[in-house]
Amino acid sequence: PYKVELIEDLPEGSEISFYSQGDWTDLCAGPHLMSVKGVKAFKLLSSSSAYWRGSEKNAMLTRIYGTAYASKDELKEHLEQMEEAKKRDHNKLGREMKIFTTVDVIGQGLPLIMPNGVIMMQELQRWIEDEETKRGYVRTKTPLMAKSDLYKISGHWDHYKDGMFVLGDEETDKEVFALRPMTCPFQYYVYKAEQHSYRDLPLRYGETSTLFRNEDSGEMHGLTRVRQFTISEGHLIVRPDQMVKEFKDCIALAQYCLQVLGVEEDVTYHLSKWDPNNKEKYIGDAEVWDQTEAHIRQMLEELNIPFTEDVGEAAFYGPKVDINAKNVYGKEDTMITIQWDALLAEQFDMYYIDENGEKQRPYIIHRTSMGCYERTLAWLIEKYAGMFPTWLCPEQVRVIPISEKFHDYAAKVEAQLKENGIRCSVDQRSEKMGYKIREARLARVPYMLIVGAKEEEEGKVSVRSRYLGDEGMKDLGDFLAAIKEEIKNKTIRKIEVQEENK
Structure with a gap:
């Protein structure tokens, strides 16, 4: 049947x-x-x-x-590779590390981000937003929903309605709303709120956007494919003569983000094209599609970026560069997208005044800098098996007093760490030292500071790290200076002591 x-x-x-x-x-x-x-x-x-x-x-x-x-x-x-993959599977490890959880009564594809996960997402967000500001972006904050009228103008209602959460019925309700699956039409109206001349462009809008997409139940998995997610979204309104440079700069920003996160070697680049045999899926003429695809192809070649071409993977309004990565089981997901749009400005009647006082249509670049926060978090969990670079760790230092007699000194060390912005805790449990150290390892804390009589007497700490193991006794000021520099530079240290990884 x-x-x-x-x-x-x-x-x-x-x-x-x-x-x-x-x-x-x-x-x-x-x-x-x-x-x-x-x-x-x-x-x-x-x-x-x-x-x-x-x-x-x-x-x-x-x-x-x-x-x-x-x-x-x-x-x-x-099968051995699969067993190793299971150890790194973010769906398992992320729950064990209290980064996220899911609950049936809340719904599939709607993860709860727990305090540890929130710390990591906040670190990523602050970093991305600061970096975009350095690169000339201005920030917007737009509604989570809109009337169907907006999506009809953009074309999403005709081309993407099945992937949206629609609130209301067009036949019975005066107004029908939908949760937003993307931010672009909202930011267009920020642009349209005032008149712009050619001197104002490019305008780079950035937003940390919460989006909603009605994914099929069989497609959802952990944090990689969800129904509500947050994205480092941006739209650049540019003159046609600025398009190539700005597009290349978007690729450079994406590559910078990949490099800082330590995953630049793990991705593949794709030119996602339209399917000329399925024209009803797209807007615009074949000539526009061929020209824009040719521009992107030339840029990737000029930048010496190896890429494959995927027919039928373009957005309905333009071709794009997709930067993809595989999870531990080999399934490929898109992490970062940069889209060339020469069509939607017409539908939204967007224009700028050129040097001759004439109205001209701008081009638009739709892009993410780091992509979806949830999916990136899943990627990092699997990449590092939970042993993240220190700047991202929910807990960066654990202070372990040898006995109760040194709780006061441990508290002083903790206070100094926190004054310097280090995320830390003190293990005051009445357990053996070996057990406490093993627990800190299992929690994947990058640094342990052991304190006892000698450390208190000399005002020092004994350092154990996941990188070098026992690093010996150090002045607390020296340790603070080193870890602050590591965090500031977002350093990715190599693990040299294998026993720390067990």
Whole structure:
């Protein structure tokens, strides 16, 4: 019945394929293996429930996951890689580290960010916003919803309505609203609130935007694909002659963010193009699409950035550069997007006054600098297996007194750390030192300061780090100067003592 339903939904005259193996035939888009002779080793891995076609109104089906290889050794190697991936899986590790959680009664794709996760997101947000300000961005704050009228002007109502949360019914309600899936039309009206001359451009608008997208239930996973998320969003209103430079600068900002986070080697670049065989998905003429795609292609080549071209992955209003990364299981997600838009200014009647006093249409760049905060957080959890660079760690230092007699000195050390902006705590539990140190390691705290009689007498601390292990006794002022410099520079230190990683 499911195959029949899919076939009945196909347009009249569509080609229907089938594959046969032995006496078994399957109506399928394929492809299938011609023979199973090459499959020497396989293993079923897991099962899960899923609604037919992603709708809770339909029957609940079972998905069975498995893998197959040409040899037992290849299968064994793959399963070992999968075990390592599970250790880094942000969905598991993020919960263990109290970064986020989910609750059924709140809803799928609506994670609760816990205090540790909030600290990390705040650090990222402050850094991104400060960096964008340095690069000439001005900030906006726009509503989380709008009337359907706005989305009809932009084209989202016709091209993206299924991905939106709509509030109300057009047939019965005087006004219908929708939660915003993107910020661009809102920022256009910030631009339109006053008249601009050619001298005012480029105008770079930035916003830390909360967005809502109605993802299918089967697509959502942890923090990587959710229904509510926050993004480092921006829109640049530029003259056509400024477009190439500003677009390259957006790529440079994205690359800077990747470099600071230590993930620049983990990404691939994609030129996402329109599909000329499916023109109803897009607005604008073929000539405009061909020209803009050619401009982006030339820029990537000039910047010596290797890239692949993906047909049908463009936004409905323009081509884009997608910067993608794979999670620990090999699934690829888009982390950062930079879009070329030569069309929406016309629909919103946006213009600037040129040097001759004439009205001209600007171009628009839609871009993220670091992308989605939730997805980036998931990426960093898996990249570092929870052992983040010190500047991002929810807890940067743990002070461990040898016994109760040194609680007062530990409190003084803690106070000095906090006065210098270091996130820290004191472990005052009546536990053995080995247990406390092991607990700090499991919590992935980058630095432990051990304090006892000698440390108190000399006004020092004994430093243990995840990087070098036992670093010996140091003057507290020297330690403070070093960690503050590490945090300020967002240094990524290499772990040299393997036992600290166990």
